[in-house]
Amino acid sequence: MRSRTQYPVNTKLLVIGIIFVFFLLFVFRSTFLTSKDQMSSPIAETIIPKAVSDSFRNIQKVTKCSPTCNKIPPSIAQALVHYSTSTITPQQTSKEISVSKKILDKKSPCNFLVFGLGHDSLMWSSLNYGGRTVFLEEDEAWIEQIKKRFPTLESYHVTYDSKVNQADSLMEAGKGAECTSVGETRHSVCQLALKGLPSDVYETVWDLIMVDAPTGYYDEAPGRMSAIYTAGMMARNREEGETDVFVHDVNRVVEDKFSNAFLCEGYMKKQEGRLRHFRIPSHKDDPSKPFCP
Structure with missing residues (x-):
């Protein structure tokens, strides 16, 4: 009687464990694919280059004298x-x-x-x-x-x-x-x-x-x-x-x-x-x- 009552419980725990593992794999795969898609998208490709180019432009503004710079008379x-x-x-x-x-x-x-x-x-x-x-x-x-x-x-x-x-x-x-x-x-x-x-x-x-x-x-x-x-x-x-x-x-x-x-x-x-x-x-x-x- 005791062996029969434990079996269904162990089986139930095993099934729940397998389902939980599959759930974790599904979540991980979805997250990975989403990140990959974002990085491969045109928008993602322009994020870093744009930031770099903006910084470079700012440096140029500092180092290059604008037409309104004061000069010695x-x-x-x-x-x-x-x-x-x-x-x-x-x-x-x-x-x-x-x-x-x-x-x-x-x-x-x-x-x-x-x-x-x-x-x-x-x-x-x-x-x-x-x-x-x-x-x-x-x-x-x-x-x-x-x-x-x-x-x-x-x-x-x-x-x-x-x-x-x-x-x-x-x-x-x-x-x-x-x-x-x-x-x-x-x-x-x-x-x-x-x-x-x-x-x-x-x-x-x-x-x-x-x-x-x-x-x-x-x-x-x-x-x-x-x-x-x-x-x-x-x-x-x-x-x-x-x-x-x-x-x-x-x-x-x-x-x-x-x-x-x-x-x-x-x-x-x-x-x-x-x-x-x-x-x-x-x-x-x-x-x-x-x-x-």
Whole structure:
């Protein structure tokens, strides 16, 4: 009795086991075939190549410069080449130049007027990239020479009636009421005022003015008396705001005395070597403001 009852149970377990094994084989085969079909399909064939090609395109985008890439402006590139290959150094030292550069860093692009056209002119124009830099020069032949090398520089010829040996008498004349009253220098009766500059120079509001000319190292040279005085009056005559004025070669008597007298020691911000920096406010908004603080 017991042997008969166990047999059907063992047979039943065996059948169930066989069915379970066949089920596992069926599931495994179906999964394998499905995976094989997917890998052999056109879509599957493009998955990896597409990912690789997309990555390659992205690398190309990074390594290749697009048409909108920023490039060095031609004027800056020209200045880099010029100063890296030239054996002639600018008249100002690195520390002196840094004083004006700090102001340009804040104000540029701006209107920058420079008395003098020299070996540093391309540098000043480049530091004021996007702004307007104008050079006033006494030597016509020198202007033509520089124009051939750097045609983008804006420069004008200026004549001076004064001489260094007249500095003392001009200093006395500058103390008169006609020289200390604020107004346009081209209409001024002051002996120190420069009246023959291009009209545009008088009509432009200058943010920075650099006085590094005319020649002033011998008695018959024109000297910088009128240039210093005119720079100061242009600053005072603006409608509002302030003008940064720089005077180079203040180790010389004329530059020293005239900058202190007409740009005012009270407006001086800094001296570095032979360079003085003055910041002169508009006097138009307050006619009662003293000539010097």
